[in-house]
Amino acid sequence: MKPLGPIPMGFVALDGELAIGGRKASALVEEAGGTPLFVYSGAMIADRVAHLRACLHERVRLHYAVKANPFPPLLALMRGLVDGFDIASGGELERALASGQRAQALSFAGPGKRDAELEAAIVAGVTLNLESAGEARRALAIADQVGVQPRLAIRVNPSFELRGSGMKMGGGAKPFGVGEALVPALAREVIGAGAEWRGLHVFAGSQALDAEAIVEMQGRVLELAARLTGEIGHPLPHLNMGGGFGIPYFAGDRPLDLAMVGGALGERIAALPPELAQTTLVLELGRYLVGEAGVYLTRVLDRKESHGATFLVTDGGLHHVLAASGNFGTVVRRNYPVAIATRFSSEPEEVASVVGCLCTPLDRVAEQALLPRAGVGDLVAVFCTGAYGASASPAAFLGQGPARELLV
């Protein structure tokens, strides 16, 4: 038997079935027209944002990283909850604007921006987080051609990384950002060329559950920004401090101690160096805002025994929940939180493996999990799939196509 990850707080049973937003899984599937289906709870997302606001100093602005989940109704919800969006492609720019988000509340990072993407962002008035000197010069040239003053910030590749993070995005040789030492000259160059100077962006890592590691990183980000601002010699309007707040996916994971992170950041904000006294501070979060609010529902198509093991074969799989299958940036495969949605109040009584419908051994949803006995027609719920699910999985693989999505 292998343990399942922890089911996020707030999911309850209704008539023995998993309920999301007060409605039974089977009813949601019916409304959506079938399985596989992602359901996102708007109330859980709103609660999460409110909890963050309560724990964070009022000076801290919250941005949503669209990459985590770009489902249009979810973006429309997020627009009303957070202070801005961080985007990383022209496609995300279109979706962000279509959600009604103001271009002035968008910042655009990402290491390979095409000329057309730079132009669209500059014309709209989006802040570009420049990833290299080459990109800075292309942006300036394009702005010149279209006759618009570009809003430019520089993404710094810090010399440190976020300790214990699932994906490291800083420290050493990286495709992201401009090396610390090269930032002051590049900043002076773009300011000298007439750009509107928007500030600095430092994103050192992702999916950290250790509050101390985040507190330490935030301290280093503030120190770095103060030092670079002194060297640049211009006031720093904005500092995007990154995020990296993780969520518990696996057995043994403990939720991030947000009160500790917020408390330590509050103390630092009360004693900011003069270089940052007027700076707007931004945190950019993706999975922490939406990850635990998403549930993937898939139906059992077959139940079979093989060499003494029980398999529940579903109509979903890694083409929608690549991360849950263990194939998106994990070294050792571990089980996400999974449940039989249609028997949510039943006691577990057998060990079974839940697999997807794809013809590959990689398509595992839960391995050797202790579950209530499920049969053909039951619904399986995979939790923690609100971020990096639908849009981060190869939906076209084996001709399957995308899952349905519903915001409730």
Ligand SMILES: *Cc1c(COP(=O)(O)O)cnc(C)c1O
């Ligand atoms: C991916 C990414 C994020 C979001 O990361 P989460 O782990 O979902 O919070 C934020 N900022 C940048 C620059 C990113 O690349």
